[in-house]
Amino acid sequence: MTAKAGLSQINIVVSDLDASIAFYEKLGLTFSVDAGQPSHATCELPDGTFVMLDTEEAVTRFTPGWTRPTGGPRVAFGFGLPTAKAVDALYEELVAAGHPSLREPWSSEWGVRYATVVDPDGTPADLQAPLDGS
Known part of the structure; x- marks a missing residue:
């Protein structure tokens, strides 16, 4: 085995x-x-x-022959935060620092607050927290 x-x-x-x-x-x-x-x-x-x-x-x-990928992102990273307010605050901080937004903060029907910003190379970083205890 x-x-x-x-x-x-x-x-x-x-x-x-x-x-x-x-x-x-x-x-x-x-x-x-x-x-x-x-x-x-x-x-x-x-x-x-x-x-x-x-x-x-x-x-x-x-890595011989490596080239920069084209098209959409192939991976996204999720970062957990303790509260929905923390998602909103970190999103605002990152956007104010010049990082592009893919999606403004929103509350999902399954109880999670999300927002998505991108790193300097276009890789999405999802910010997320449970809506309970916002």
Whole structure:
């Protein structure tokens, strides 16, 4: 029987490392950049999973033939917040900082407050919280 793999890291290819770090840090992630690898940043989540940011230039060095994707996003990240008001406040902060909105805050029929902004490379970041206790 083959051993089952566990998700250990998420790699995001970015065009501007500093802009991406600034965006994701507003969403609660904290990155470190190794001086020996200035085109790479790492964030360790509490469960031990890593979120990695690599520049397009770096990816072309270790993935021959890589090209920037075209069309719509292929992934979206969801960020949980404690309250609906927190969704609205963080959405406003990100949009005021110049990050485009894909969808303004709205309340779903199944009891969740949502909003969607995009990172500097167009990857959606969904902000979400239960409506109870708003």
